[in-house]
Structures are given as C-alpha cells and as structure tokens.
Amino acid sequence: MPSSTALSPDQQARRRWMSVLAKAPAEKLIHLWDSLPDKPDWSYLRRPETGMVMVRGRAGGSGQRFNLGEMTMTRCSIRLGDGRVGHGYVAGRGQGHATTAALIDALMQDETRRAALEQAVIAPLEASAADRRDLSARKAAATKVDFFTMVRGE
Amino acid sequence: MTETLLAGLADPTLDSQRVFRAALDALSRPGRAVDLPDVLPDGAPAPLMPATAALALALFDYETPVWLDPEADRLAVRDWLRFHCGCPLVADKAQARFAILAGPLDALDGFAAGSDAYPDHSATLLVQVAGLSEGAAHRLTGPGIELEETMQINGLPDDFAALWERNRGLFPRGIDLFLADGARLIGLPRTTRIERKEA
Numbered sequence: 001m002p003s004s005t006a007l008s009p010d011q012q013a014r015r016r017w018m019s020v021l022a023k024a025p026a027e028k029l030i031h032l033w034d035s036l037p038d039k040p041d042w043s044y045l046r047r048p049e050t051g052m053v054m055v056r057g058r059a060g061g062s063g064q065r066f067n068l069g070e071m072t073m074t075r076c077s078i079r080l081g082d083g084r085v086g087h088g089y090v091a092g093r094g095q096g097h098a099t100t101a102a103l104i105d106a107l108m109q110d111e112t113r114r115a116a117l118e119q120a121v122i123a124p125l126e127a128s129a130a131d132r133r134d135l136s137a138r139k140a141a142a143t144k145v146d147f148f149t150m151v152r153g154e
Numbered sequence: 155m156t157e158t159l160l161a162g163l164a165d166p167t168l169d170s171q172r173v174f175r176a177a178l179d180a181l182s183r184p185g186r187a188v189d190l191p192d193v194l195p196d197g198a199p200a201p202l203m204p205a206t207a208a209l210a211l212a213l214f215d216y217e218t219p220v221w222l223d224p225e226a227d228r229l230a231v232r233d234w235l236r237f238h239c240g241c242p243l244v245a246d247k248a249q250a251r252f253a254i255l256a257g258p259l260d261a262l263d264g265f266a267a268g269s270d271a272y273p274d275h276s277a278t279l280l281v282q283v284a285g286l287s288e289g290a291a292h293r294l295t296g297p298g299i300e301l302e303e304t305m306q307i308n309g310l311p312d313d314f315a316a317l318w319e320r321n322r323g324l325f326p327r328g329i330d331l332f333l334a335d336g337a338r339l340i341g342l343p344r345t346t347r348i349e350r351k352e353a
Contacts, residue, residue, distance in 0.1 A: 043195075045161050046238070077237075083158040 017108050017122050018101075022090045024125040026097035032121045033100045041081035042103060048076040048095035074098040080106050160196040162238040163211050169193040173212035180332065180341030185294040185303035187286050187338045199230040201256045205334035206280050207234075213278075214239035214252060221250035221265075221277075225257030247277075255281045259310065262317050265329050273326040276344075283309030286335045290314075291351040298343075304351065305340065307333060315350040322347065 007015065021029065050072060057068040076088045076098035086106025088098040104121055107113050163169040172191045180188040190205050198207030214220055219242045220235060231254075235241055244250050247264045259281045268276035285308035292315060294303040310333075311317070321328045321344060328344035342348070 043161060044164075045159055047164075047166070049166070079159060079161070085159055 014105070014108070017118075018087075018089070018105060020122050020125050020129065021088065021101040021104055023129060024101075025128075026090075026092070026094040028128065029104075029121075029125065030096055030100050032124065033104065036117075036120060040103075040107065042078050042106070045077040045079050045085060046075070048074050048098045050074045050093050050095075076102045078102045078106060082110075084109050159237060160194075160199055160234060163193050164195050166211075170212040173208045176339065177209060177212070177332070177341065180339045181330070181343050182298050182341075183303075184296065184298050184342050184346040185292075185305040185340060187340050190337045190339055192337065199228075199234045201225060201228070201282075202231060202254070203282050203334050204337040205332075205339045206254060206256075206282055208337075209280055209332065209334070209339070210235060210252075210254070211238055214241040216240045216242070218242075218251040219244040219249050221245075221247045221253040223253070223255040223257050226254045250277050251275075253277055253279045255279060259314075262321050262329055267321075267324050267327040267329055270327065273328070276327060276329055278330045278332065280332045280334060282334050283307055284335065285309065286333065286338055286340055293349045293351050294342075294346055295349075296346040299346070305348075307340075315348050318342075318346075318348045 051074075052070040053073050054070050055068045056065050058065050071091060072093060073089060073091055074093055074095060074097065075090075076095070077085060078088075078099065079085050084106045086102040086104070086109070088101030088103075088105060090097045090101050104117065108117055108122075169191070173193060176188050176190050180186070190208050192204070193208050193211070194204055198204050202210070210220075214235065216239075220239075221244050222231065232243055235243065241252075247253060248266055250265065253265060259279070262279075265277035265279065266275060268274060285306075287306055287308075289306050289308035290310070290312070292305045292307070294305055295301075307314075325344060330344055331342040333340040333342065
C-alpha cells in the first residue's frame with residue numbers, strides 16, 4: 001500500500017473526494033445529486049456489482065497486519081459523454097449509491113466543474129461526516145470513566 | 155487518459171453465459187462456424203474482433219494469464235482486458251492459459267500443452283483470421299463430426315495441417331484453437347484430425 005506521500009497532488013485530491021463519496025449516506029448523496037443542475041450524458045462501463053472485500057487492520061499502526069473481516073461493498077464504473085471515466089466504490093449494497101459516486105467522481109475530474117461540485121456536494125458531505133464523527137465522539141466521551149488512585153492511609 | 159475505455163457486457167451474467175454456450179457449440183462441432191451473440195454495446199477495442207472480445211469477456215479472469223501477440227498488444231487492448239477481465243497479461247507465452255493472436259499464426263510451439271497428469275493446464279488460442287469460408291480447404295474428422303467436415307480458412311499458414319498434426323500427436327496434451335472472423339467462430343479442439351484437401 002503506497003503511503004499518501006507517494007501520491008501526486010491530483011491523486012491525493014481524488015482520494016479525498018472518493019473517500020467522502022464512499023462514506024456518505026446513500027440517501028443524502030443521491031438527494032444532492034438530484035438537485036444538481038445540467039446533468040451530463042453518461043453510460044455504464046461496468047454496471048453496479050456487489051461483492052466482498054477483506055478489511056485488514058493493524059494494531060497501533062505498527063503491529064502485524066491481520067484480516068479483520070470481510071465487508072460488503074458495491075462498485076460501479078461509468079463513462080461520461082466526453083470520455084472521462086469515474087469509479088464508485090461504496091460500502092453496502094446500494095447500487096444507486098455506487099453509480100452516483102462514480103458520476104460525481106467523473107465530474108470532479110473536470111476542472112471547470114470541480115469548484116461548483118466541491119461546494120454543492122463534497123463540502124456538505126464532509127461537514128456532515130465531521131458532525132457525525134463529532135457526535136459519536138461526544139457520546140463516547142460522556143461515558144468515559146476517569147480512574148484515579150485514592151491515596152490510602154490519610 | 156490516452157484512449158476512451160469501451161464498455162463491457164451489458165448483462166454480465168446472461169451475456170457471458172450466451173457467449174460460453176456459443177463457444178461450447180463451436181468446440182463440440184469442430185469446423186462448423188458459430189455466430190456469437192452481439193453482446194458488446196461499444197464494439198471491440200481495435201484490433202480485436204467482436205468474437206475475440208466477447209470470448210475474452212466470457213472466459214478470462216484473474217486466474218487466466220493471457221498472452222497477446224505483437225499485433226494485439228496495444229495499450230487500448232491491455233487497458234480493456236485489465237479493466238473488464240482483471241486477467242494477468244504475461245510476456246512469456248508458455249505461462250499463458252489463453253492467447254490472442256491478431257497477427258498471423260506461424261507456430262503452435264511455445265504454448266503450454268499441459269501435462270499428462272493435468273492435460274487441462276494447457277493454452278487455448280484465439281486466432282483472428284481474414285475469413286472462415288474461402289481459402290485452402292481442409293478435411294476435418296474426429297469427435298463431434300459424423301462423417302467429415304470441410305473447413306476453408308483464409309489466413310492460416312500453408313503448413314497448418316502439419317502443425318496441427320504435431321499438436322494432435324501430443325494427445326492427451328495439446329492446445330485448443332478458436333478461429334475468429336468478425337462475430338463468427340470456429341472451434342478446433344485438440345481431438346480433431348485435419349488434412350489438407352488437394353484442390
């Protein structure tokens with residue numbers, strides 16, 4: 001697995017939006033897509049298909065790699081009328097989710113549309129992902145127990 | 155991106171079954187041309203013919219190393235095979251389980267013929283020819299042929315019957331052959347006996 005330092009800035013940018021699209025809730029992503037103006041012509045290169053991927057983990061970032069387990073995912077590849085290819089890899093069985101993620105990935109590669117899409121789709125999704133993470137971090141923090149040592153004998 | 159990637163099968167499950175069925179028909183009736191169903195919404199990446207491309211989509215996967223002859227070895231073909239089939243592309247023809255020959259077929263040597271214990275570990279060649287109905291006539295006999303079949307191929311080498319006889323001598327080892335022209339296909343399993351018909 002190449003580290004992120006080995007990726008070009010373009011690849012890092014694409015990795016970021018692919019990650020946002022993959023983790024976004026399907027209904028929200030599809031809703032944002034539906035509200036976008038001027039949709040492009042597109043066709044399937046590879047229709048959505050559902051499969052399993054092995055998720056690998058590593059304890060503490062330095063331990064041995066181990067197979068954590070398999071998860072369901074759906075992938076899809078599309079091609080726009082101008083030949084740009086977009087890929088969507090998303091968790092779960094959402095075929096519409098994978099197709100929409102692929103479409104947005106293809107459009108994000110178009111420099112002229114990137115800024116608008118970033119503002120209309122990626123930024124809101126990223127913000128709501130941060131909110132979700134924040135909320136679960138707060139919930140977890142509320143249950144945190146601080147252990148301290150009582151000094152005995154006084 | 156250099157060239158536009160072409161789409162794969164519209165319905166991967168049913169279309170690949172249809173193509174597989176046609177390939178099975180071709181191999182079970184050697185020498186008789188079979189029409190492959192039209193399964194490619196965008197056509198085939200040049201120089202592949204529709205029949206070759208359809209067979210590739212139906213048969214190739216990550217377990218089948220594929221060898222391309224110099225004529226077929228183009229970036230568009232490599233990208234297309236990698237994307238749709240996920241098959242490894244090998245430079246050494248002896249490692250290949252399938253080979254695509256878009257140029258002339260000059261030898262059957264060098265391809266894996268399997269072993270006596272595993273004769274199925276052999277290569278299947280997809281050879282593109284210029285025509286399946288004119289050219290030198292060959293008489294075919296053997297399993298799948300009641301009396302005899304006549305095959306006329308435009309684009310096989312003159313000594314094809316001799317090359318094939320050598321392949322047949324390896325039985326049960328040996329390679330199997332598909333001849334493709336456009337969307338038509340002739341199958342030649344290793345069991346078929348081929349003689350050159352003198353005009």
